[in-house]
Amino acid sequence: MLRNYLLTAYKVLLRRKFFTFVNLFAIALTIGVLTVVFALLQNLLQPIGVERRSDHYLAVENAELAAEDGSQNWHSSPGYRMIERHFLPLQEPDLVAFVQRSSEGTVFVDGRKLMPQIAATDANFWKIMEFEFLSGRGISSDDVEQGRFVAVLNRTTAENIFGSADALGRSLVANGQRFEVIGVVADVPVLRRHAFSEIWIPFSTLPSSNFRRDWMGSFNVFLYAEDRSRLPVIEKEVWTSFESFVHDDPETFQLASAPANSKLASLARELLDRRNERDSGVGQLVAVLIGGILLFMLLPSINLINLNVSRILERSSEIGVRRAFGASSRDLVGQFLIENLVLSLLGGGLGYLLGRLFLWLVEESGMIPYAEFEIDLGVFGLSLLAMLVFGLVSGVYPALKMARLHPVKALRGG
Numbered sequence: 001m002l003r004n005y006l007l008t009a010y011k012v013l014l015r016r017k018f019f020t021f022v023n024l025f026a027i028a029l030t031i032g033v034l035t036v037v038f039a040l041l042q043n044l045l046q047p048i049g050v051e052r053r054s055d056h057y058l059a060v061e062n063a064e065l066a067a068e069d070g071s072q073n074w075h076s077s078p079g080y081r082m083i084e085r086h087f088l089p090l091q092e093p094d095l096v097a098f099v100q101r102s103s104e105g106t107v108f109v110d111g112r113k114l115m116p117q118i119a120a121t122d123a124n125f126w127k128i129m130e131f132e133f134l135s136g137r138g139i140s141s142d143d144v145e146q147g148r149f150v151a152v153l154n155r156t157t158a159e160n161i162f163g164s165a166d167a168l169g170r171s172l173v174a175n176g177q178r179f180e181v182i183g184v185v186a187d188v189p190v191l192r193r194h195a196f197s198e199i200w201i202p203f204s205t206l207p208s209s210n211f212r213r214d215w216m217g218s219f220n221v222f223l224y225a226e227d228r229s230r231l232p233v234i235e236k237e238v239w240t241s242f243e244s245f246v247h248d249d250p251e252t253f254q255l256a257s258a259p260a261n262s263k264l265a266s267l268a269r270e271l272l273d274r275r276n277e278r279d280s281g282v283g284q285l286v287a288v289l290i291g292g293i294l295l296f297m298l299l300p301s302i303n304l305i306n307l308n309v310s311r312i313l314e315r316s317s318e319i320g321v322r323r324a325f326g327a328s329s330r331d332l333v334g335q336f337l338i339e340n341l342v343l344s345l346l347g348g349g350l351g352y353l354l355g356r357l358f359l360w361l362v363e364e365s366g367m368i369p370y371a372e373f374e375i376d377l378g379v380f381g382l383s384l385l386a387m388l389v390f391g392l393v394s395g396v397y398p399a400l401k402m403a404r405l406h407p408v409k410a411l412r413g414g
Contacts, residue, residue: 006342008335020343023307026300027347028354031383034293035355038382039373041289043191045263048374050129050188050195056228057128058235058260059194060087060221062269064276065253075275077101078258079217080203081248086241086258087221092234095224097124100206102197103218105175109161116157118174119197120206128224129195136168136183139202143182147204151179154187156370157198174199177207187370194220196370215247215256223260235260239278297386301394308340308398336399337392344391352383 014020047054063082065074078087078098087096098121105118126138134155143150151174158167158181167181179201188196203211211217223234238260247253257276261269265280272281319332359373 006338008339010342019307023304023343024347024350026304027344028351030297030300031348031351031386032354032358033296033351034386035352035383036358037293039355039359040191042378043189043373045267046378049192049372050131051192052130053128053224054194054263056226056231057222057224058231058238058262059266060223060238060258060260061266062275063216063258064256065215065247066255067252068254072252074216074253076216077218078221079214080212080219081215082217082256082258083219083221084212086238086245086256087223090223090234090237090241092225092230092237093223094226095124095127095222097128097222097224098122098203098219099125099194099200099222100203101218101220105199107161107172107174107199109172114157114160116160116174116198117196118199118201120203121200122203124224125222128222131188131195132186134184134186135166136181138183139200144202144204148202149177149179149205150182150202152183152185152200153181154185154198154370156187158184174201175207177205179205187372189370189372190368191371194222215253221258221260231262293386297389297393304394305397308336308394333399337395340395340399341388341391344388344394348383348386352380355383 042048047056060078063076063078066072083098087098090096100120102117102119104115107114107116121139123139123141123144126140131138131152136152138152139150142148151172153161153167161167161172162170167184169181171178171180173179190196223238225231225234238258242256242258245254245256247256259265259269259276259278259280261280264285265282268281268285269275269277271285274281322332362368363371363373
């Protein structure tokens, strides 16, 4: 039976080539866009690449200082003072690491001015992130404690500064300070926003020590646990820590918060503007994403339903003959759903390739620095699921309508 369904579907698709092309184009475009969206979400949220341990840590990227009467309110990233008082003393994390968000710096090389992104880190940062070292090593505790002027470069920056020569052991002047290169790592895509930079230096070599007095600053903090089931306990400990908050200027600020988040929770807080609330809004964000995807698939499905209904009228004679020879409604529904699923799978396959082609073009264009989209079977599985849902949504109503046609009415042309 299935073989007959597939053969009939093949004949039908070839019979009206323009109709088949329009359907395939609509499905391919829809699935192509969804593939790109799934791939972006995967690269932003899943533990992959240099951040493959991100499911073992919580990140603190935003903090708030406020007055009890609401007269003062200050949002920013945590400063070193806050890290020193409220994160380094935490008992639950196995490691506490921090990195100053990368910012544009200045490097002069043979009369050329380069402007790479530079980030200042502690030593634990190199234990949590899994950089791919091409040569040398990362920044150690001793480098930080001794305030050594050492630097780790990504591959592209090392080549821009030193050409094809080995960068290890050579020196460069960045932001007016001379650093010795102790390591070269593979390029980090900008989508790995916790680890991304082009040059990394010890935070103890920052030109001014004023940052040590700042409650608010530009640091990201990472709270790592070997056993990720302990992350909720760490999150709770962070909230508890701020219950005893005392600012250096207690007349101005009496309250503080700095929630520790998973990647998904961090995205939810950012998109839903819940930066410092207890509820990150993950449930709401997931509901919005699922609703948006379904709505995005529903609109082209409605167009396909209209096209399929029109096609029924053209095939009414065929339907009438089949009904007259004993074909049941179930047979006809099955036939039409198979036709639609075959069409959806073909269009979905083309759409998946279209999405992969678009991501490859983005990587090659340099539009997103060091973009390197990792796409695993999960994205393909989601795209496949989207194809099947698309086929069912756009095929069920026309199939039922076709099956209910009376044989006499169908033979008369619907």
